[in-house]
Amino acid sequence: MAQTNNATLIRREIITRLCKLYVENRLEDVDRIALEMAPRNGTQAGGNRCCIHKSRAIIKYRVMALLGFNVSDETDELESLYSYALRALSNKEPEKGVLTVVDEACTSCVKSNYVVSNLCRGCLASHCMVTCPKNAITMEHGQAKIDPLKCVGCGLCKEACPYHAIIYVPIPCEESCPVKAIYRNAEGVEEIDYDKCIHCGRCMVACPFGAVMYRSQIINVLHDISRPNRQVIAMLAPAICGQFKASYGQVATAVKKLGFTDVFEVADGAVLTAKEEARELEEVLGQGQQFLTTSCCPAFVELTEKQLPALKPFVSHTPSPMRYSAELVKQQYPDASVVFIGPCVAKQAEARKYPGIDYVMTFEELGAMMIAMNVDLQTFEAVAEEEVLPERRFAVSNGVLDSVAAYYKGPTLNPLVISGLHKKNIASLRRIATGKHDWNMIEVMACEGGCLSGPAGISSPEVARKLFNAQSGVAEGQPAS
DSSP: OOOOSHHHHHHHHHHHHHHHHHHTTOGGGGGGHHHHHSOTTSOOTTSOSSOHHHHHHHHHHHHHHHTTOOGGGOOOTTOOHHHHHHHHHTTOOOSSOSEEEOTTTOOOSOSSSEEEOTTOOOOSSOHHHHHOTTOOEEEETTEEEEOTTTOOOOOHHHHHOTTOOEEEOOOHHHHHOTTOOEEEOTTSOEEEOTTTOOOOOHHHHHOTTOOEEEOOOHHHHHHHHHSTTOOEEEEEOGGGGGTSSSOHHHHHHHHHHTTOSEEEEHHHHHHHHHHHHHHHHHHHHHTTOOOEEOOOOHHHHHHHHHTOTTTGGGBOOOOOHHHHHHHHHHHHOTTSEEEEEESOSHHHHHHHHSTTOOEEEEHHHHHHHHHHTTOOGGGSOOOOOSOOOGGGGGGSTTHHHHHHHHHOOSSOOOEEEEEOOOHHHHHHHHHHHTTOSOOSEEEEESSTTSGGGOTTOSSOHHHHHHHHHHHSSSOTTOOOO
16 A cells, blocks of 8 residues: 655655654754745645645644544644653653644545536536436536535436436545445534544545644654663564665664664564464364464454444454564563564554554664664665564565464364455445355455555555565465474
8 A cells, every 4th residue: 555655745744844853952943844845935845735834734633643643632733842842851741642633734635525527518408407406406507516505416417317427536535435434524624533434544645635644653763762771672574675785684773773672573572473373273273163363453443342233253363473482582571661663553553452562663664764864774784584483474465374383283274364344345244244155364455466555655565575585485376484
């Protein structure tokens, strides 16, 4: 899902600027980011074509999200970003939800999914008007016109038009959301229903205006790193091998250079997950349960909790590699701050539920920190690894199944891999919950192709896969045994 476009680049620039201000002990200048990125008579980096003031407002609210706040938390428009930064550093937890909508940026999508094009001939039959159940279509100046306030998006007019003059125009964030958790409110701004949201990040990737942001914890990570005698441990997700043109060893060295006390590979935790999930699978199948699904993808787990309760009993109870890795960290560094670093937005939601993981960072935030602190991966020597864990394949589709199968000793497996939580696959999962199938082990990943396609990665999925195959030491398609 990860994409590199102008909206993404602007977000990464803001993250980099925020990191640099903290590192240079100039956090009080955080309110100047918008002024510098959208100067008078300069390029409007806010991502809109209106005016400099709106560009600056959009940047301001993006910074607010990167300071860890939901834009809806704002109660005083005059409160400075520096004030929000101080509040973030005091660890006062804002309202729920990992994703937030920058309402100032969310103003450019169509007001209706159905639009009349200039192909309309204003025909006497007026099939569209007659067919519309809400009387939302009128004829003005020889052409049909749709009232967006009355239109309910049924699409009957489009089907009825003999000239194919009515076209469907999607709202990208709504179209991408597989659980209908994002919708347009009465003010015409998209709003996220956190009771439905599974934090897959699809809406963030889909929005062409960068209006959907994840609430970052990077300011807290930087603060802990700067504290004297404070141990801060980084846990690198297996997908890290698909992000940089550098070996795992070079990346780990660079992370320590950023100020982290030590670096743990989450693939170590994945070994424990694979072993325990294999044992659990043997147990539940032996007890007569028809099938078991994986549990390492937090977006999928949230899907079963919020949308597919019938499937929830079949989800493995085995902790994710992140949670097992945090336990390994605490055994060695019991008083340290633990930071998971990966491409996933949903991991932050998972981390809130369990003790032991203090913060979650994304790969693009890691890259921004490197730029802000002038840490160049290529300056570190690439050291050959003595052992490459096959569990690094947790980062790609079929990788979890491969690893579980390597430790499994029960009846013959009849596995299924579901790659991507889009609407079609969710419909398949609803059918799977009924038990009318022969599969006994099901791997589910929210992102097509696995975590390499995570919404907060640096590389595109295609580039990430090539880098992963070249650098992980585990060739694609190679079993984890």
